[in-house]
Amino acid sequence: MHTFLCFLVLLLLLLTPFLHSQPDRYIKTLRSGHGNEYFEVSYPPPSHQPTPSCSHRILHHSFGNTIDSPPYTTPYTPPTRCPAPWARVVLQFHAKCRGEQYDRIAAIWLSGVELLRTSTAEPTDSGIFWNVRKDVTKYSSLFARSNQNLTMMLENIVNREFTGVYRVTVNLLYYNEFAVRVPFLESFGFNRRSLLDPSQSPRRTGFLDLNGSPADLIIPISDDGKRGFWFKVENEKVLGSRRIRIPRNTYRVVLELYVSFHGNDEFWYSNPPTSYITANGLTTDRGNGAYREVYVTIDGEVVGWEIPLPVVFTGGINPLFWEPIVAIGAFNLPSYDIELTPFLGKILDGKEHVFGIGVVRGISYWLVNANLHLWLDHESSVVHANPVVHHSPGTSIERQEEFHGLDGAFDVDAEKETHVAGWVVTSAGNITTTVSDGFSFKNVIRFQHNGTYKMVKHKFKMKKKVKVIDGKGEPITRLKVKHRYPLRLITSNTPFRDGTYRLETDLSQAHREDYISGGFMKSVNNVQNSKGWMEVKGHSVVSGQASTLQNYTYVDRFNCYSRNVAATNARIVADKSSFVCENFL
Numbered sequence: 001m002h003t004f005l006c007f008l009v010l011l012l013l014l015l016t017p018f019l020h021s022q023p024d025r026y027i028k029t030l031r032s033g034h035g036n037e038y039f040e041v042s043y044p045p046p047s048h049q050p051t052p053s054c055s056h057r058i059l060h061h062s063f064g065n066t067i068d069s070p071p072y073t074t075p076y077t078p079p080t081r082c083p084a085p086w087a088r089v090v091l092q093f094h095a096k097c098r099g100e101q102y103d104r105i106a107a108i109w110l111s112g113v114e115l116l117r118t119s120t121a122e123p124t125d126s127g128i129f130w131n132v133r134k135d136v137t138k139y140s141s142l143f144a145r146s147n148q149n150l151t152m153m154l155e156n157i158v159n160r161e162f163t164g165v166y167r168v169t170v171n172l173l174y175y176n177e178f179a180v181r182v183p184f185l186e187s188f189g190f191n192r193r194s195l196l197d198p199s200q201s202p203r204r205t206g207f208l209d210l211n212g213s214p215a216d217l218i219i220p221i222s223d224d225g226k227r228g229f230w231f232k233v234e235n236e237k238v239l240g241s242r243r244i245r246i247p248r249n250t251y252r253v254v255l256e257l258y259v260s261f262h263g264n265d266e267f268w269y270s271n272p273p274t275s276y277i278t279a280n281g282l283t284t285d286r287g288n289g290a291y292r293e294v295y296v297t298i299d300g301e302v303v304g305w306e307i308p309l310p311v312v313f314t315g316g317i318n319p320l321f322w323e324p325i326v327a328i329g330a331f332n333l334p335s336y337d338i339e340l341t342p343f344l345g346k347i348l349d350g351k352e353h354v355f356g357i358g359v360v361r362g363i364s365y366w367l368v369n370a371n372l373h374l375w376l377d378h379e380s381s382v383v384h385a386n387p388v389v390h391h392s393p394g395t396s397i398e399r400q401e402e403f404h405g406l407d408g409a410f411d412v413d414a415e416k417e418t419h420v421a422g423w424v425v426t427s428a429g430n431i432t433t434t435v436s437d438g439f440s441f442k443n444v445i446r447f448q449h450n451g452t453y454k455m456v457k458h459k460f461k462m463k464k465k466v467k468v469i470d471g472k473g474e475p476i477t478r479l480k481v482k483h484r485y486p487l488r489l490i491t492s493n494t495p496f497r498d499g500t501y502r503l504e505t506d507l508s509q510a511h512r513e514d515y516i517s518g519g520f521m522k523s524v525n526n527v528q529n530s531k532g533w534m535e536v537k538g539h540s541v542v543s544g545q546a547s548t549l550q551n552y553t554y555v556d557r558f559n560c561y562s563r564n565v566a567a568t569n570a571r572i573v574a575d576k577s578s579f580v581c582e583n584f585l
């Protein structure tokens, strides 16, 4: 029934005349594809992988016509030949697909704790494959437990038209300390000193482990799992929520947020206000303006927020851009850490508390859930905590809109600064955590030439500081993170009489990150420019040309990596990488 409805909706979509320029989701039907390995540029590259102590296949499944079915579930137990503790754990995801298919969103959870949010590449006739590698050491305490369920959700439609079945294999690679080369570790934020000099190891100098070791316990803030563990948030009034009781000896808590946006909010950063859509009688529901904010509550009080990186899936804007290089984050969507330690005083009473996740101005639909990472005081059964500062004003948002018919100008400016602090008295003394967060957001949308030309300029900058001091006011640790996600999109539409149209597409995107924590620093600069055109019938791309250029640099205290890669019409035309640090000076 539901599938039938989906089909009707799809048919209606296909029949809707498309005169107006609005980014959309497409399927490529032209016979393209030269190489068959797709990839997302990242560090470390797959070739830089030392031999693990053990490799353990944890999932192997084909996702055919899985729409409206429960997720795939399989038992997990750690390999006995490779017992915990591990210095490092890496998740290796492999997928292949052949035929015609839309991009799909997918996630993997262990006991409801999300390990990976990913999306699929749109396949070709000759077949494609790709690999994703993710450091998952932070989930080590979970991987050490036996008799759990591993779950993967990937809703796909297979019928006469859409033939692509996604075949997925996931391995966990476990590394004991001796198997790991030091540069590899550092690339993931591990401190060389603490590894090589046992006296420097946080585990051995005391229980207080604020230097990046994995949490002792991870509790999911997630749905029941019948339709995947994510909450489907369809409007701003509905909050995904769960009652959670946390151990009374928790001295640190970090919430890790996973989020992706779909349907009418897949391109939320390019949505005009609803007033523009209504006034022009447009059939699209991609409205509600271009501002979204994901927020987290405890017992109804907002304790954290995040504005996500605009990730473009492989059917988005122009699918010809994303072969074989996919957009930033498409295969490994970022998760977002929110330090909640200052709020411990609210939740250490041994009672259940309601953790909620919502989306400010969100429309259908967002898939959100979170993992609570908890560090426990092994020397005492109860610790005491109290918040001291809570300065968390609402976001200040300014909007300007002006339109005449289909031409118009829409601006949104937003900013926020929050400051929270709290102390927690543990068996190692009184620790105070101060968290300062701030962002600035600017979004500009212009429609010209009777709505056939659209330009979007999106700028987002955030900085976050966490400072932890002991009872004497001496610093224990400090963390500073800065992110910038600029995006510029231009689409220009030439409609033809037969209902098909030609779309010129131009997209530039970047992710810049600076991260300093304790003795570790890293800096990532990831820039991607795509240009091209396509001829579209319904949602199918029937012809076109496209090129994507990407410059990526990664620098930390010991490693440097750069890759400049370019693809034109699905063929890699330039690819240079280097590990030499001098290039960066």
Ligand SMILES: *[C@@H]1O[C@H](CO)[C@@H](O)[C@H](O)[C@H]1NC(C)=O
Pocket: 073, 147, 148, 149
């Ligand atoms: C794992 O899943 C199976 C089947 O869905 C269920 O019977 C079992 O109780 C689950 N185990 C755990 C530990 O949740």
Ligand SMILES: *[C@@H]1O[C@H](CO)[C@@H](O)[C@H](O)[C@H]1NC(C)=O
Pocket: 423, 424, 425, 430, 431, 432, 471
């Ligand atoms: C812990 O330290 C904070 C900040 O120095 C102080 O305000 C608080 O009273 C201390 N707590 C206890 C129980 O001593």
Ligand SMILES: *[C@@H]1O[C@H](CO)[C@@H](O)[C@H](O)[C@H]1NC(C)=O
Pocket: 019, 406, 450
């Ligand atoms: C602008 O577009 C609308 C809807 O596509 C159309 O009805 C109208 O005639 C166009 N106006 C001009 C001046 O081209």
Ligand SMILES: *[C@@H]1O[C@H](CO)[C@@H](O)[C@H](O)[C@H]1NC(C)=O
Pocket: 527, 528, 529, 549, 550, 551, 564
């Ligand atoms: C990438 O770097 C090359 C060489 O430095 C430069 O010519 C090109 O414009 C850069 N491309 C992007 C997308 O920044």
